[in-house]
Amino acid sequence: MPHPQSPVGSDADGTDHQPYDQSIVVPNKLILAADSFERKELSWFATTQIPADLAIQVQDVIFNVHKYPLVSKCGYIRQLELQPSISKFRHDLKLEKFPGGPDTFEMILQFCYGLPADLNPNNIAALRCASEYLEMTEEFEDGNLITKAEAFLTFVVLASWKDTITVLKSCETLSPWAENLQIVRRCCDSIAYKASRENSSTGEIVSEESWWLDDVATLRIDHFMRITTAIKAKGAKAEIIGKCIMHYAGKWLPDMDEGLEGLRGYGFGKSELQFSVLRRKEEESAGQNKEQRTIIESLVSMLPSQNGAVSCKFLLQMLKTAMVYSASPALITDLEKRIGLMLEDANANDLLIPNYKDEDQGLMLKILDYFLMHEQQQQQKIGKTTVSKLLDNYLAEIARDPNLSITKFQALAESLPENARSCDDGLYRAIDIYLKTHPSLSEHDRRRLCKIMNCEKLSFDACMHAAQNDRLPLRIVVQVT
Numbered sequence: 001m002p003h004p005q006s007p008v009g010s011d012a013d014g015t016d017h018q019p020y021d022q023s024i025v026v027p028n029k030l031i032l033a034a035d036s037f038e039r040k041e042l043s044w045f046a047t048t049q050i051p052a053d054l055a056i057q058v059q060d061v062i063f064n065v066h067k068y069p070l071v072s073k074c075g076y077i078r079q080l081e082l083q084p085s086i087s088k089f090r091h092d093l094k095l096e097k098f099p100g101g102p103d104t105f106e107m108i109l110q111f112c113y114g115l116p117a118d119l120n121p122n123n124i125a126a127l128r129c130a131s132e133y134l135e136m137t138e139e140f141e142d143g144n145l146i147t148k149a150e151a152f153l154t155f156v157v158l159a160s161w162k163d164t165i166t167v168l169k170s171c172e173t174l175s176p177w178a179e180n181l182q183i184v185r186r187c188c189d190s191i192a193y194k195a196s197r198e199n200s201s202t203g204e205i206v207s208e209e210s211w212w213l214d215d216v217a218t219l220r221i222d223h224f225m226r227i228t229t230a231i232k233a234k235g236a237k238a239e240i241i242g243k244c245i246m247h248y249a250g251k252w253l254p255d256m257d258e259g260l261e262g263l264r265g266y267g268f269g270k271s272e273l274q275f276s277v278l279r280r281k282e283e284e285s286a287g288q289n290k291e292q293r294t295i296i297e298s299l300v301s302m303l304p305s306q307n308g309a310v311s312c313k314f315l316l317q318m319l320k321t322a323m324v325y326s327a328s329p330a331l332i333t334d335l336e337k338r339i340g341l342m343l344e345d346a347n348a349n350d351l352l353i354p355n356y357k358d359e360d361q362g363l364m365l366k367i368l369d370y371f372l373m374h375e376q377q378q379q380q381k382i383g384k385t386t387v388s389k390l391l392d393n394y395l396a397e398i399a400r401d402p403n404l405s406i407t408k409f410q411a412l413a414e415s416l417p418e419n420a421r422s423c424d425d426g427l428y429r430a431i432d433i434y435l436k437t438h439p440s441l442s443e444h445d446r447r448r449l450c451k452i453m454n455c456e457k458l459s460f461d462a463c464m465h466a467a468q469n470d471r472l473p474l475r476i477v478v479q480v481t
Contacts, residue, residue: 050066052064052065052066053066053067054066054067054070054092054093055092055093056070056092056093056094056095056105057093057094057095058094058095058098058101058102058105059098059101059102060102061102061105063102063105063106063109065109069109069112069113069114070109070112072112072140072141073111073112073134073136073140073141073144073145074112074134074135074136074140075134075135075136075137075139075140076133076134076135077093077134078140080093095133098130098133099126099129099130099132099133099174099177100123100126100127100129100130100174103126104123104126104127104130105130107123107127108127108130108131108134108136108145111145117145119148119149119152121156121157121160121162121163121166121167121170122166122170123170124149124152124153124157124167124170125153125167125170125171125174125178125183126170126174127145127149128146128149128150128153128181128183129174129177129178129181129183131144131145131146131149132146132177132181133177153167153183153186157187158186158187158190161191161194161212161215162215164187164190164191165191165215165216165218165219167183167187168184168187168188168191168219168223169218169219169220171183171184171187171223172220172223184223184226185226188223188226188227188230189230191212191216191227192227192230192231192234193230193234194212195212195216195227195231196231196234196235196236213243213244213247214247216228216244216247216248217244217247217248217250217251217252218251221248221252221294221295221298221299222298224244224248225298225302228241228244228245228302229302231244232304238304238305238306238308238309239308239309241302241304241309242303242304242308242309242310245299245302245303245310246310246311246314248299249295249299249314249317249318252292252295253292253295253296253321256317256318256320256321289325289326292321292325293325293326293327296318296321296322296325296327296331297322297327297328297331299318300318300322300327300331300334300335303338307341307342308342311345312339312342312343312345312346312350313345313346313347313350315335315338315339315342316339316346316350316351317350318335319332319335319336319339319353319363320353322335323353336363336366336367336370337370339367339370340366340367340368340369340370340371340373340374341370341371341374343367343368343371343387343390344386344387344390346390347390347393348390348393348394348396348397349397351364351367351390351394352394352397352398362408364391364394364412365411365412365415368387368391368412368415368416369415371387372416372417384416384417384419384420385420385421385422387416387420388416388420388421388426389426391412391413391415391416392421392426392427392429392430393426394412395409395412395413395426395427395430395434396426396429396430396433398412399430399431399433399434399437400433400437401437402437402438404434406434406438406441406445406448406449409434409449410448410449410452413427413430413431413452414452418454421454421457422457423457423458423459424453424454424455424457424458424462425458425459425461425462427452427453428453428458428462428466431449431450431452431453432469432471432472434449435449435471435472436471439471443473446471446472446473447473447475447476450472450473450476453476455476455479455480458480463480463481466480467480467481
């Protein structure tokens, strides 16, 4: 059906926040075949003086009903040649993979028997799918359930932001029916339209008061992707898409904020930097890990190409989480490149990557390579000074790790061009911390380590400290005095 026009008085602008108080009640054309319904354990009976002549099984529930009310409205049942069952369960018909299960079929029966059937956002998607399954078309009765369900979806649900969210969430258990009947598409389009109009009316980047972010973040990842893609296609700014993605990640990837930061393991006689993944639980099922990996890969695939759409801190958190959940190498590389382009906005603590599965900690080298490649392409030199300070702070942090090899420390320290540092005080501090953490280094290794530092670039205070530092090789002490 075409996209509906909002009826007068509806909350088509997506600003409705009042409890749902609308419904369509099917007129009570009571068929005398049933007075009421009752359920006994796993069987369901129509209470009437006329004996039931049809048993229908939906999942583990058997419905003992009358053939006529169903045949008169359901083309699917009318076309079947019902044969008396010889099984011990005594059912004539079993509805396989029935949309919505027994609860929805019970509402279908109420409609067929002429009892009031309350249509509401919580059940309408299941009823629409089930009515399609049973072929409840106008061919068999005017105002049959397909028509009534479509009218409710079009004129009630899609006119309301809250109801559309409710219906879309209910579609998560109705595949593939909800997809084939375009319920998911219509809901996603309606949500995207309302969200886009909200943004265009303000003319500003999404603020914390944008109520629709919370609602969209409750949806399953595939539905969220469709809505976000539709919002982007309607011309939304990159910052808005980035805001959506970060908001969704904050809700569905809690490990991003907890347990993925490099932790200083000071105290209790220790002076090493410990990396740990606090919330990584060995008992997590493969299904849970797969779901988390799917969310990560989906969100990264939607990231806007523009720098600044998401923060560098967020990209680093995504990289850490992607490593934990073994995301694809291509995705890891994509994140490394994005971080390299924004490295000036990072801080040393954000760069600390958990040491998980004994993976190589060479990510910083890769990120630096991407940064330098970008600088060379853009012929920029502004960022090198900022990044050199960042790298020196990073080196000072990882120097506390007793397992960090001198080769790796040296490779990181020398990864930037010599002219990137206007002052070597930060590098000297990192080297001193490394020497303090690794007191058993040979004289050769200490000289090798200090060669990466240019004593002529040390400040007066740093030279004074170095002149009295017995951890330095004697040759360095002589140079600074």
